[in-house]
């Protein structure tokens with residue numbers, strides 16, 4: 001017997017039934033639904049429930065994922081899973097980071113956002129083009145309990161954009177060890193290596 005500290009808190013399991021996907025991004029909702037398939041969950045998106053899109057006032061991916069998950073769990077009375085994610089570019093000091101969606105402007109125009117990243121990189125042509133995607137997941141229950149997971153994938157930014165299979169910044173992101181961009185990959189191939197796939201593998205191990 002060792003230690004007088006408390007036992008680590010057990011991770012709460014997710015029971016079969018309804019789960020809200022607390023996202024208004026159709027591309028993310030599609031990937032998340034696929035990653036959760038076959039687990040006895042009846043998934044419904046925040047958009048389908050007409051839930052409001054909360055303001056993302058957090059300063060980290062995890063904080064924003066948590067506030068989105070809590071808002072949806074409170075309003076729906078159901079467990080809710082939120083994803084806060086983004087592209088971090090080394091030479092831009094980690095930008096756009098948590099502001100990745102906001103760089104698309106009110107129109108959510110990622111052609112514009114990708115060009116903005118490229119224009120900023122072009123100011124220092126010799127700078128490395130390394131970047132990574134981060135995905136923070138927060139799973140919240142109506143009683144206030146929350147579990148968190150974080151995934152990551154490293155890669156390089158390419159220009160011009162290639163492929164139209166993904167969403168967001170996928171056409172300019174080439175993951176390490178691959179010749180295709182995320183925009184050129186089928187969804188299952190992307191999920192196998194993506195930040196979201198990484199975070200979901202941790203979630204699945206923990207809560208099922």
Ligand SMILES: O=c1nc[nH]c2c1ncn2[C@H]1C[C@H](O)[C@@H](COP(=O)(O)OP(=O)(O)OP(=O)(O)O)O1
Nearest residue numbers: 023024025083084085086087100101167168169170
């Ligand atoms: O796999 C990805 N492939 C390409 N781009 C991605 C990916 N994952 C995140 N991203 C970029 C675009 C997205 O808009 C932003 C996330 O911002 P984020 O606030 O988490 O999501 P969002 O505002 O689009 O939807 P919501 O907050 O309702 O879930 O980062």
Ligand SMILES: [Mg+2]
Nearest residue numbers: 025056084101
């Ligand atoms: Mg958002």
